[in-house]
Amino acid sequence: MSEFEPKIVAFVCNWCTYAGADLAGTSRTQYASNVRIVRFPCTGRIDFMLLMKAFENGADGVIVSGCHPNDCHYTSGNFHARRRWIVFRSILDLIGFDTDRITFSWVSAAEGKKWANLVDEVTDKIKAKGPFTDLDKLDGVQLKELYDEAITK
Amino acid sequence: MEIKTITSANIPVFFNNLVKSGKVVVAPVLKKSGKVFFESVQSYDQVSTDYIQTAFSAKSVVFPEVEELFSYTKKEDGDFEFRNDMSNVPETVIWGLRPCDSSAFNYLTDFFLKENPDTYFKLRKERTTLISVSCAKADAACFCTSVGLNPGNVTGSDILLTAMGDSYYVEISTEKGKSVIDTALFTDSTEKSKEEFLAKVETKFSMDEIRERIQTAYDSAEWKHESMGCLGCGACAFSCPTCTCFDIQDEGSQESGKRLRCWDACGFGQFTRHASGHNPKSNQTARRRQRLMHKFKYSVENFGIVSCVGCGRCIRVCPAHLNIFENILNVTKA
Amino acid sequence: MKLLQNKVAELFENGTINLMIGFKEALTKQPVPCFIEKASEIEQLIYTKDCKNNLSVYLHKPEVKQAGKIGILANIATLRALVQLTSENQFWDIEKTVLTVNDKEEVIVFSDMEEVEAYVQANFPEFSEEDLKLLDYLESLSREDRWKYWTEQFSACIKCYACRAVCPMCYCPQCTVECNQPQWIKTSAQTTGNLEWHIMRAMHLAGRCINCGECGRICPVGIPVHLLTVKMNQDLFKEFGTKSGFALKGDYALNSFKPDDKEGFIK
Numbered sequence: 001m002s003e004f005e006p007k008i009v010a011f012v013c014n015w016c017t018y019a020g021a022d023l024a025g026t027s028r029t030q031y032a033s034n035v036r037i038v039r040f041p042c043t044g045r046i047d048f049m050l051l052m053k054a055f056e057n058g059a060d061g062v063i064v065s066g067c068h069p070n071d072c073h074y075t076s077g078n079f080h081a082r083r084r085w086i087v088f089r090s091i092l093d094l095i096g097f098d099t100d101r102i103t104f105s106w107v108s109a110a111e112g113k114k115w116a117n118l119v120d121e122v123t124d125k126i127k128a129k130g131p132f133t134d135l136d137k138l139d140g141v142q143l144k145e146l147y148d149e150a151i152t153k
Numbered sequence: 154m155e156i157k158t159i160t161s162a163n164i165p166v167f168f169n170n171l172v173k174s175g176k177v178v179v180a181p182v183l184k185k186s187g188k189v190f191f192e193s194v195q196s197y198d199q200v201s202t203d204y205i206q207t208a209f210s211a212k213s214v215v216f217p218e219v220e221e222l223f224s225y226t227k228k229e230d231g232d233f234e235f236r237n238d239m240s241n242v243p244e245t246v247i248w249g250l251r252p253c254d255s256s257a258f259n260y261l262t263d264f265f266l267k268e269n270p271d272t273y274f275k276l277r278k279e280r281t282t283l284i285s286v287s288c289a290k291a292d293a294a295c296f297c298t299s300v301g302l303n304p305g306n307v308t309g310s311d312i313l314l315t316a317m318g319d320s321y322y323v324e325i326s327t328e329k330g331k332s333v334i335d336t337a338l339f340t341d342s343t344e345k346s347k348e349e350f351l352a353k354v355e356t357k358f359s360m361d362e363i364r365e366r367i368q369t370a371y372d373s374a375e376w377k378h379e380s381m382g383c384l385g386c387g388a389c390a391f392s393c394p395t396c397t398c399f400d401i402q403d404e405g406s407q408e409s410g411k412r413l414r415c416w417d418a419c420g421f422g423q424f425t426r427h428a429s430g431h432n433p434k435s436n437q438t439a440r441r442r443q444r445l446m447h448k449f450k451y452s453v454e455n456f457g458i459v460s461c462v463g464c465g466r467c468i469r470v471c472p473a474h475l476n477i478f479e480n481i482l483n484v485t486k487a
Numbered sequence: 488m489k490l491l492q493n494k495v496a497e498l499f500e501n502g503t504i505n506l507m508i509g510f511k512e513a514l515t516k517q518p519v520p521c522f523i524e525k526a527s528e529i530e531q532l533i534y535t536k537d538c539k540n541n542l543s544v545y546l547h548k549p550e551v552k553q554a555g556k557i558g559i560l561a562n563i564a565t566l567r568a569l570v571q572l573t574s575e576n577q578f579w580d581i582e583k584t585v586l587t588v589n590d591k592e593e594v595i596v597f598s599d600m601e602e603v604e605a606y607v608q609a610n611f612p613e614f615s616e617e618d619l620k621l622l623d624y625l626e627s628l629s630r631e632d633r634w635k636y637w638t639e640q641f642s643a644c645i646k647c648y649a650c651r652a653v654c655p656m657c658y659c660p661q662c663t664v665e666c667n668q669p670q671w672i673k674t675s676a677q678t679t680g681n682l683e684w685h686i687m688r689a690m691h692l693a694g695r696c697i698n699c700g701e702c703g704r705i706c707p708v709g710i711p712v713h714l715l716t717v718k719m720n721q722d723l724f725k726e727f728g729t730k731s732g733f734a735l736k737g738d739y740a741l742n743s744f745k746p747d748d749k750e751g752f753i754k
Contacts, residue, residue, distance in 0.1 A: 048690055049663075049671050052683050069746060079744035083727070086750050087693045087741065090722045091686060091715055094625065096633030104753040118754065138638055138678035186709025190643075208707060209645075218645055219675045293514045381522040381550060386652035388707045391645050402674045415675045418647065423665055438550060472653045472705035473540070474519035 006060035006126040008035045008119070011046045013066035015073040016108045023112030031116035032123035035063065042066065044077030048088045051102060056135060061101045061126035063118065068106040078106075100125070101132060154307070155325040157339040159314075164321060165197035167338050171246050172196065176282075176333075179214055180248040181207050191247070200249065205292050206464055210254050210394030211247045212261060215277040218391070222273070222401070224411035239276050246282045246333065253297045253462040255285040255309035257394035263456045264397050273414070282329050287315040291352035294465030296478050299358050302462060304351040315347045322347060357478045360459065366485035367450045371442070373484040380441035380480075382473035387418030389444070389467035389475075395452075395460040398424075419444050445480060491560075492529050494586065494594045498558055499526045504584050506554035508545050510538045520545070524554075534560060534588045541699045543568040543655040546581065558584045564699035566607050567732030568655040571697050573600050574735050577658065604735050611733065615700065618717045625714070637682070643708045644681040646674075650702035650712050651688065656695045663687060689715040694723055694740025697732035 012018050018039045024031065040046050043066030054062050064085070072078045085104055092099050103122050107115045159167060172178050172195055182192040183201040188208040194200055223237040258278075265274035288295075288304035297303060307313045311330035315322040322345060325331055390396040400417040404410055417424060420440050426432040434440050452460035461477065468476050498504045511521035511531040518538045522545075523529055543565045545551045561569065569585060572578060585597045587606070597603045625633055648664075651657045664672045664684060672687060673680035689696075696716040703713030723729050727748065729740040 049683070049687060052686065053671070056679060056683070076744060079746060079748065080741070082748055082750060082753070083741055083744050084690075084693075085753070086726055086748070087719055087722065088690060089752065091689050091719060093630075094622075094633065094715065094718045095637045095682070095686070096628075096630045096635070098630065098634075106753060134634065135679050138642070138682070139680075184709065188709050190708070208709075219677055293516075377550060378522065378524065381548075382520050382545075384544065384548075384649075384652035386649035387645075387647035388649045388705075391647045392707060400674065404673055404675060413675045416645070421648070436549060468515075470707045472649050472701075474513050474515075474517070476513065479514075 004127060004131060006034050006123060006131070007058055008032075008061040008063060008122060008126060009054040009059045010035050010037045010063035010065065010119070011040060011043075011050060011054075012037055012063075012107075013043045013046075013073075013078070014039055014041050016067035016071060016106075017065040017115065019109035020107040020111045020115045023109065024116045025112075027112050029112055029116040031119045034123045034126075035119045042072065042074050042077035043081035044072075044074065046081060048084065051088075055101075055132060060129075060132045061103070061122055063103045063105065063122055065105040065107045065115075065118070068108055071108060098129075098132070098134065100129065155331065156342050156344055157323040157325065157334070158342040159321045159323055159339050161316070161319050161321060163338045164314075167335055168197040168200070168248065170335050170338075171248075171333060174333075175244070177243045177245045178248055179211065179245060191250075202249075205288070205290050205295070206251060206466060206469070208466070208470065209392050210257065210464065210466065211250045212257065212394050214245055214247055215258070215261060215274055215281055216265070216397065216399075218416045220273060220414040222412045222414055224409070225405075226409040227407065239273065242276055242280055244280045244282075245277075246284060248284045249286045250283060250310075251288055251464065252285050252304060252306045252308070252310065252313065253302055253464040254394050255283050255313075256302050256306060257462045257464075258283060258309045260395045260452070260456065260458050260460045260462075261397065263458065264395075267456065282311045282333055283309065284312045284314065284330075284333075285310040287313060287347065287350070288352040288354075289316060289350060291354045292465070294468040294476075295352070295354050295463065296357045296465060297463035298354045298356045299360065299478060300459050300461050300463045301360055304354055305347045315350055317345070317347070317350050322350075354463075358482050363449060363481060363485055364453070367446070367481075370450070370484045371446060373486075375484045375486065376442045377438045379483050380438045380475070382475050383420065383437045383441045384473055385420050385422055385437050385440065386472060387416070387420055388470045388472065389477075390418035390420060391416055392466040392470045394462060394464055394466070395448070419447070441475075441480075442484075445477065445484070448477075449481060488533055490592075491534055491586075491588060491594050492532050494596060495523070495532060495558065496526055496529050498584060498596070499529070502556075504556045504558035506551065506556070507532070507558040507560070508542045508551070509558075509560035510534060510540070522551075532560070538562055539564075539701075539704065541565050541568055541653065541655055541701045543572060544653055544701075546572070546578065546583065547655070547658045552581055556582045556584070558586060561585055561587045563587075563607070563610055563612050564697060564701075565655075566603055567612070567697040568699065570600070570604050570607050570735060571695060571732035571739075572655060572658075574737065574739070575695070600735055608733065611730070612698070614698070614717060614721065618700070618711075618714060621711065622714060622718055622721075638678055640710045641681040641685060642678040644676060644685070644710060645708060646676040646681065646684065647707060649705055649707060653701045653705050654692070655699075656692055656697070657688075663691070685710075685712055685715060688712075689719055692716050693719055694729060694742065695731055696720060 066078050179191050180194045180200045181189045189201050189204040191211045225233050225235050265271040311327045313324040398417045399414050402413045425434040448461040507523040509532045510518040513519040541564050587595050672683050700713040703711045723740045
């Protein structure tokens with residue numbers, strides 16, 4: 001069997017991390033090709049539901065990244081985002097969602113190297129964890145298993 | 154009607170034999186939250202016997218909250234493959250539903266099968282056997298006697314069990330009922346009066362009086378006051394044994410997906426909202442009125458039955474504690 | 488009880504209110520919400536420690552708003568909700584008179600929201616011990632067991648939206664679950680969608696939930712949904728020192744920030 005190649009979705013801000021990823025590209029830095037970048041105006045725009053949807057649609061890991069504190073193009077978008085992630089992570093933790101699969105980071109436009117390393121790191125981590133299957137078996141399973149069980153009994 | 158008896162000691166044996174025969178047996182189970190729900194069980198030990206009414210009705214066995222109507226997948230040649238596999242719907246026994254609930258199945262059957270029979274319901278209903286247990290206890294929310302039923306009515310049940318001391322009185326109404334009876338465990342019996350073993354359910358109103366007055370109740374000024382507490386959730390409709398409204402939802406993508414039939418509730422603000430934004434039931438008063446009028450007037454016009462069976466679930470479950478029989482009494486006040 | 492009824496009768500007589508939202512005893516003997524429009528109905532009004540409903544939710548209801556001048560009998564959770572909702576500018580279109588009954592069974596008629604604010608701050612409720620115990624238990628479990636616990640709970644959810652209906656903070660005319668372009672949350676009551684719904688609800692209440700616990704108390708299937716927001720309220724206080732429903736002025740937790748907010752997970 002071929003090695004598991006995780007699908008990783010990165011939600012990044014336009015001004016810092018996207019530019020940072022661009023820098024990694026133009027500097028021809030090699031990094032894992034598992035990441036799919038989705039560009040947003042600002043981390044403040046990254047709704048937590050987007051993360052949920054990514055996982056629901058087959059992502060194995062998610063990266064959220066934007067400008068370092070005090071560097072936000074819109075002054076405070078990343079500060080708002082930071083509070084949101086603190087709360088969001090704590091709720092996911094309580095529910096028992098595997099928060100290790102979500103990586104938050106600050107990557108500036110000058111940090112092409114940091115971006116490349118981050119993606120490599122996350123890819124390795126998710127590879128080690130294996131595919132995300134927690135959501136796969138939830139829907140309709142009760143009834144179906146029940147019926148299969150009844151038929152084989 | 155065939156009448157038999159079974160000793161209380163043999164009830165678990167009968168029950169476990171049903172499970173062993175390969176049927177899915179759905180019975181009341183007490184959950185940690187203190188509420189009793191119908192669930193598929195493997196053994197009689199799991200079954201709750203000390204309950205007045207389950208939190209939700211057993212209608213989900215024949216009319217699931219989410220029913221897959223079909224699913225589709227795009228094939229390599231670009232064509233679609235559709236699947237609609239109902240063959241694995243198992244023979245199911247619903248155990249321990251109350252006589253009000255089994256009567257509700259009569260309404261459900263009329264609703265789904267009378268005109269344009271619904272194939273999904275039909276199949277599920279054909280493969281379902283109802284073994285009801287008469288009520289020995291009732292609470293302030295019970296009012297089956299007001300809608301023409303009683304704690305020991307056989308309507309709708311395939312088999313009705315009534316506890317009489319250390320034995321159960323067994324009334325078998327249908328062939329389906331006969332087919333699940335384990336003859337070794339049952340002995341023939343003569344007709345007896347169940348009265349003293351049944352709960353006393355106070356009559357809150359007389360249907361004869363209501364039937365007249367409900368005709369003009371639509372214009373009652375009381376609706377607004379009576380529905381003031383209604384917050385527009387779907388708890389009453391979802392717990393109701395005779396609420397049948399549903400909504401068709403498509404879930405999936407261009408590659409694969411499914412069409413689902415999901416429960417819906419007339420209390421929701423979006424229930425009647427048109428695509429244009431216009432909503433003929435623009436406020437909660439109108440929505441509450443629709444629900445009550447449907448139960449007591451419209452279903453009588455359409456099917457000849459009052460579709461409220463007096464189980465009292467909507468009263469127990471309502472976050473605002475709206476009381477359906479108080480509402481009905483007040484809007485039909487002379 | 489007589490004291491309360493007399494006070495309300497007075498308010499009706501001098502035209503301060505023309506609708507009173509309070510409690511009455513139901514046939515089942517529990518206190519339930521009641522709506523008094525006529526002075527003759529005042530006799531049914533009661534107030535006991537078991538009056539748990541958060542009646543402030545009714546102040547969003549068009550039929551109630553129509554009355555214009557509304558009296559509301561509030562328990563401490565309701566008062567907190569009123570403070571929070573006032574800070575969110577929700578009561579610009581009604582005149583409301585707030586009443587409560589304190590520990591000494593005295594009837595208090597607040598003359599303005601500042602008085603309500605002072606009363607709330609002086610009597611600020613603690614987290615319920617029962618909730619904290621359950622939270623401790625959940626936190627003692629492994630992640631996998633917590634996931635099992637909650638997915639089992641949410642698999643029972645039937646999406647009746649009673650949790651949303653009773654919540655005084657859920658007043659959006661159109662909820663995210665009702666949007667279908669894009670469809671953020673599936674309409675069908677299946678576990679993934681249910682899970683997303685409850686996470687979303689908790690997140691949208693972050694910093695606004697006043698911890699009345701109504702959502703969990705009334706859930707028809709008995710899911711302790713309020714634990715999500717209890718945990719969130721705990722965290723918000725621990726991390727940012729914010730309390731919802733505490734002050735009439737000031738931003739709520741997720742509407743504001745400090746440049747030196749601390750976290751330990753952003754790389």
